[in-house]
Amino acid sequence: MQNILLKYWLSIILLCLFICFSCKKVVFPINNHIPQNFNDVFEQFWNKMNVNYVYWDVDTTNWNAMYLKYKPLFAKLDLNNTADIKKSVAYFKTMTKTIIDGHYYISFTKNAVIDSFVYPAYDKKMNMSGFHSPYAFYKVDTGYLDVNYQLGTDQTYSYGGQPLTVLYGTIQHNILFFSCNYFSLSKAYYSTTANKIQPVLNSFFNELNSFNTNIKGLIIDVRSNYGGDLNDLHFLIGRLIDKPLLFGYTQYKIGNGKFDYSSWLAAYIHPQKNAKHLNIPVIVLADNVSASLAEATVMAIKAMPNSIFVGEATFGATGPIISDNNLYNDGSFIVPNFMSVQTSSSKFKYIDGKIYEGKGLSPDFFVPFNLSTLQNATDPQLEKAIHLLK
CATH class of the missing domain: 3.90.226.10 (2-enoyl-CoA Hydratase; Chain A, domain 1)
Structure with missing residues (x-):
C-alpha cells in the first residue's frame, strides 16, 4: 500500500469556501535550499512540520522534544554515506510513529533509499487486532x-x-x-x-x-x-x-x-x-x-x-489533501533532493x-x-x- 491515499475529497467545497472568504495564510519563508548536510535536512524537515502540519492541537506527539533528541543524532550523520542515509530513514520513522494524520507518508529521492517509505498510520493499523488487507469483495x-x-x-x-x-x-x-x-x-x-x-x-x-x-x-x-x-x-x-x-x-x-x-x-x-x-x-x-x-x-x-x-x-x-500549497501554504512539503512529505492540508x-x-x-x-x-x-x-x- 505504498503512497496510497494521494488524492482526496472536498476540492470543490474547500476551494469555493476559501476563495469566497478570501483568506490567505500570512507566512514567513522557510529555508528551502538543497541541503548540504544532515543538519540541513533535519532543520528543514522539523521546521516545515512545525509550520505545515495541521493537527498539532490534537496530536499528542511532542514535536519540541523530537528536536532536542534527534538534532544531535542527525548532526552525526554523513549525507554522502549510504549507511548513514539508511539510518536516517529509521530516525524519521521513529520520530513520526505517533503522528495521527492518516495520510502522512514520507518518500525519499536519494538513490540509496529510493524504495524506502515511512507510513505511520499503516504501521499502526497492521498491529491492530482484526486488521486485514484489501479484498476484492x-x-x-x-x-x-x-x-x-x-x-x-x-x-x-x-x-x-x-x-x-x-x-x-x-x-x-x-x-x-x-x-x-x-x-x-x-x-x-x-x-x-x-x-x-x-x-x-x-x-x-x-x-x-x-x-x-x-x-x-x-x-x-x-x-x-x-x-x-x-x-x-x-x-x-x-x-x-x-x-x-x-x-x-x-x-x-x-x-x-x-x-x-x-x-x-x-x-x-x-x-x-x-x-x-x-x-x-x-x-x-x-x-x-x-x-x-x-x-x-x-x-x-x-x-x-x-x-x-x-x-x-x-x-x-x-x-483533505490539496496539492496547491500556494493557496494553503501548509500540508505537504519537500526537502529538496532528499524527501517528499505528504500530509493533510x-x-x-x-x-x-x-x-x-x-x-x-x-x-x-x-x-x-x-x-x-x-x-x-x-x-x-x-x-x-x-x-x-x-
Whole structure:
C-alpha cells in the first residue's frame, strides 16, 4: 500500500469556501535550499512540520522534544554515506510513529533509499487486532445480485496497479447495489473516450432518476476503497439529495505558528442537476481499509436521514489533501533532493463535532471481515445490509 491515499475529497467545497472568504495564510519563508548536510535536512524537515502540519492541537506527539533528541543524532550523520542515509530513514520513522494524520507518508529521492517509505498510520493499523488487507469483495457479491447486474472494469483508470472496477445491480429485485474499488468515477463518466465504466454508471443513475417505488433501499459499498478523485463526492452523493447536505467542518492554518488556525468552515455536498431526494434507506458498507474519499462517502451518507453504516471502523484518513500549497501554504512539503512529505492540508471534523483522524468512523452494525466465509462465497457484511432492508 505504498503512497496510497494521494488524492482526496472536498476540492470543490474547500476551494469555493476559501476563495469566497478570501483568506490567505500570512507566512514567513522557510529555508528551502538543497541541503548540504544532515543538519540541513533535519532543520528543514522539523521546521516545515512545525509550520505545515495541521493537527498539532490534537496530536499528542511532542514535536519540541523530537528536536532536542534527534538534532544531535542527525548532526552525526554523513549525507554522502549510504549507511548513514539508511539510518536516517529509521530516525524519521521513529520520530513520526505517533503522528495521527492518516495520510502522512514520507518518500525519499536519494538513490540509496529510493524504495524506502515511512507510513505511520499503516504501521499502526497492521498491529491492530482484526486488521486485514484489501479484498476484492465484488468477486463474491456478484453471487447476490440478480442476473442482469453490470460489472465494469477499466485499466485506463487503474490505481496502485488495480483497474477501476464498478458493480451495479439489484438484489431480490427490490434493493439497489453499487460498489467501486476506487474513486475515478467522474473522470470515466465524462471521458470522451468510451470505456467500460460509463454504461454501468448510466444504468445506475437512470435507475435513481426513474426510481421504482418497489425499491426498498440502496446499498453503497466502499469497502477496501482507498479514496481517489476529489470531485466524486459531489458526483455520487449529489445524486441522492435535492438540497445541500452539511456533513462536517474544515479548518486550516493561517500563520506560521503551530496553533495558528482559521475558524471552522462548514462543508457541504451539493446536489447534481435534476437530482431527486432518495426517500429510501441508504446503507453504506465500509471496512478498515476504506480511507480518504471512501470515508468522506461514509460520513456524507451518515449525515443523510434514514442511513446505516455496516462493516468495520474506517481507516482514519479524513483530512483533505490539496496539492496547491500556494493557496494553503501548509500540508505537504519537500526537502529538496532528499524527501517528499505528504500530509493533510486541513483538518476535518464530522457533524457530531468529533475529529476521526487516526481513529476512523465506527459502524452502526459491526460485522468483522471473515476471509474463510468469503472464500466460501458468503459475504456476512452484505448479508447484514440485506437483512436490515427486509
